[in-house]
Amino acid sequence: MIMHCVFIRFRQETGTEEKQALYDEIAGLKRVLPGMVDFKSGANVSPEGLDSGYGxxxxxxxxxxxxxxxxxxxxxxxxxSEKLVAAAAGGISGILVFDMAV
Known part of the structure; x- marks a missing residue:
């Protein structure tokens, strides 16, 4: 299995509804892409303060x-992806992608 982890620094003006619409669109890809097993999204809740702004x-x-x-x-x-980049602070530099085999 592959876990495709994407962390985002959203622009300040990106609201909760816009974020959820993006997440819903990504989750919807499961209907057209065999092999997409699961999708989870949310805000960072870590108390460590090591998120480097990826909220x-x-x-x-x-x-x-x-x-x-x-x-x-x-x-x-x-x-x-284009919509996500447009919503990220600094465009593509506001997105971190990390894939791992599990």
């Missing part, structure tokens, strides 16, 4: 790297 994030779990790669290449993913 929100999501994790997509895939059956394998092939399913993850299909997600990355899917045109619907490209559409929501």
């Amino acid at each position: 929100d994030g999501f994790v997509v779990t895939f059956e394998d790297s092939a399913a993850r790669d299909a997600y990355l290449d899917h045109p619907d993913h490209a559409v929501v």
